[in-house]
Amino acid sequence: MKYETQKLAYPYFLAAMGLFVAQVLGGLLAGTVYVFPNLLSETIPFHIIRMIHTNALIVWLLFGFFGAAYYLIPEEAETEIHSPGIAKLQFWLFLIGAAAAVVGYLFGIHEGREFLEQPLIIKVAIVIVALMFLYNITMTLIKGRKTAVSLILTIGMWGLALFFLFAFYNPTNLALDKMFWWYVVHLWVEGVWELIMAAILSFLLIKMTGIDREVVEKWLYVIVSLTLFTGLLGTGHHYYWIGTPGYWQWIGSIFSTLEVLPFLAIVVFTFMIVRKGGRNHPNQAALLWTMGCAVMAFFGAGVWGFLHTLAPINYLTHGTQITPAHGHLAFFGAYVMVNLAIITYAMPHLRGMQPYNQVLNMWSFWIMCSGMAFMTFVLTAAGVLQTHLQRVMGIGFMEVADEINFFFILRLLSGIVVVVGVLIYVYAMLSTDKEQAQAGETSPQAAE
């Protein structure tokens, strides 16, 4: 670690991992309620559990992005973060805001739009947090070296904050409400978040393979171009059936099919760079997460997205278990894994140690990936059956739910596997290996 202010990332990564555990425990509980529907139905009903599951996910990913930015921007810009004080204040404000939101949810204090359930005051706090962060990062960038990696990351973060402003617009007309709701949700996860992800992956590849920055950065521009050229109009695949014009079926089908391209490019790029640059970096676990992220994002966001994105297919699958099948693997592959990659890479530096607990960490990789893949398969099977029974044969929802119950049992089992993987990961990151720690003291840093 070359810059003192990179340490600012440490609490962000700790909070990210803590909320990650909360998120998967929430998911495990929701999966359990699917199988035992009377469980907690009076005390913590399903809608509250799900709210905590999804919100904890979003918040911990943001903690990870903030941490990643504080970690990599100084190295990229070759200068210290503008104001460490703001970064610390921002951390506590965000953590208290997130905690307040979760406690509020348990008492039924929330707004009512999916993923945007945060009470107004929390939404305002999120904007303040984002502004503090953007000010800090932008000032750092202005005084330092402006690389493509830091530029794309910062643009992604600005986009994240700007599109969040649509969360404050809630028209009474439901069709308008839904259309602009996607300006937050779609333009985040299929737009600006992909910029953040691509920038973090590029940073990791530059650091771990020693490949020429020029090559990586040219690719980075190509990838983020593909992302936004397809993803912006790809928004149209959410505008098929909500009262929007029919032409969106064409625009959405074509452009969201093309949304597979940036993910394909990321896979090709990652493997090409690793093959050219070699994989001798001591942090093998971080390299595994980096390559795994590219692959799983391609399948989760790319392949499983394409599966139900064409309008005539979506007409039948829209709002069935096909959607959560895609949603789970896409979020995991793209955003969970990129965060776990940067955390795995940065933690030894932040703790002044050689890469530690590598084998345990790689075990967590395979366990988590297996669990998520199995979950995706069983939800897909459930979704295909549901589509046929409900949308083709016209059988009622609750009756269909009983018919596909078996897959929800399998999903619960896969969820248990994922939770085990997550706990191993967090343990591997936080536990101290004394020998390693001492090695870290005598030879301060691994070669980069």
Added chain:
Amino acid sequence: MSEGLTKSTARNIFFGGTLFFLIVLVALTAHSVSYITKNSTDVAGITPGVAHGKAVWERNSCINCHTLLGEGAYYAPELGNVWARYGGFEDAEAARDGIKHWIKNQPTGIEGRRQMPDFKLSDEELDALVDFFRWVNTIKTQDWPPNEAG
């Protein structure tokens, strides 16, 4: 990748192209707003009851179990066409009573069946919620869902 593409060219393509597609998206969004307000939704029909119903829908976070026009959670039935499912377009009064009655009777407590909590809605809130469901069911959704099952 082509050797001819330099980093600065790639950067210019990124900024230029992004701006172009953003402008197209904003233009189509503007057109869609006008389409929604003029063609696909009954703006005049958004009564205080419908607006109140939407607020009730949100305050109780119905979207985190149900879907509405296919969006939401997938734990409970689609409600974008619940008005039609209860025969509201044929017999409005019976549908209204039916939906209100059903909500009032939750939770069923039946072992092994997904439970809907008792949200303790007043009669006025229930009526508003039904107004909202009825209004949503009139949105022109390109004929989605495929059938009454939702």
